Amino acid sequence: MSSPETPQHLPAAPDLLEGPVERAGEPEFAHTLHEGAGDLRIRHHFAGSSQLPVALQTWTLAPGAYEGMHAHDEPSLEEIYLVLSGRARIRQDGETHLLGPGDALRAPAGVEHDLACEGDEPLQVLVAWGPTGHFDMSGFGSYRKAIAARDAVSAARGENSGEAVSRGEAPEDDGAARIRG
Structure with a gap:
C-alpha cells in the first residue's frame, strides 16, 4: 500500500523562502499518516523550493503517537528514519527495533513498517524519503x-x-x- 501523498515531479519552483535558512519550528503542521494516531507534527524542509529528488522532514511525535503500518511500493519509495531525540519503536519485516538518539533505520521500498514514540518524552525524527537508487x-x-x-x-x-x-x-x-x- 502506498501513501496517498506520493511525490510528483514538478517544474522548477521559484525560491519561496526569504532566504536559504529555515528557522526551527517554522513551518510546522499537524498531520496524520497511514491511519496512525496521536499528536504528530511535521516540518517538510524547503517544500516547494528544493530541487533534490527526496523529501527531508523533521517529525515530532508526542508520547503514544504512531505513524501507522504501511509500505511504499507504488511508487517505489525508500525511507530513512534518524532519531534526533526521544525513543522510537519501529516494526519492520516481522521485527521490532528500539532506537535512541543517533540510531537510524532504513525502510526499503515495499517493506511494511511503522514508527511509534516509545516512552514518556516526545520523539523527534529526521525522515528522508524518495525514489530508490x-x-x-x-x-x-x-x-x-x-x-x-x-x-x-x-x-x-x-x-x-x-x-x-x-x-x-x-x-x-x-x-x-x-x-x-
Whole structure:
C-alpha cells in the first residue's frame, strides 16, 4: 500500500523562502499518516523550493503517537528514519527495533513498517524519503569511504555485506541511473 501523498515531479519552483535558512519550528503542521494516531507534527524542509529528488522532514511525535503500518511500493519509495531525540519503536519485516538518539533505520521500498514514540518524552525524527537508487553525485569520495567503512565493520564481525553496491556495481533490479564521483 502506498501513501496517498506520493511525490510528483514538478517544474522548477521559484525560491519561496526569504532566504536559504529555515528557522526551527517554522513551518510546522499537524498531520496524520497511514491511519496512525496521536499528536504528530511535521516540518517538510524547503517544500516547494528544493530541487533534490527526496523529501527531508523533521517529525515530532508526542508520547503514544504512531505513524501507522504501511509500505511504499507504488511508487517505489525508500525511507530513512534518524532519531534526533526521544525513543522510537519501529516494526519492520516481522521485527521490532528500539532506537535512541543517533540510531537510524532504513525502510526499503515495499517493506511494511511503522514508527511509534516509545516512552514518556516526545520523539523527534529526521525522515528522508524518495525514489530508490544508488547515487554518489559529490565526486568528493565520501560515498566510497562510507561503503568501505561499512564493509570493514561487516568483515570485523565476520559478516558478508552481500550487497553489489559495495563492489561498485548497481544491483540487478535497479534501473536508476548511477552517478559515481
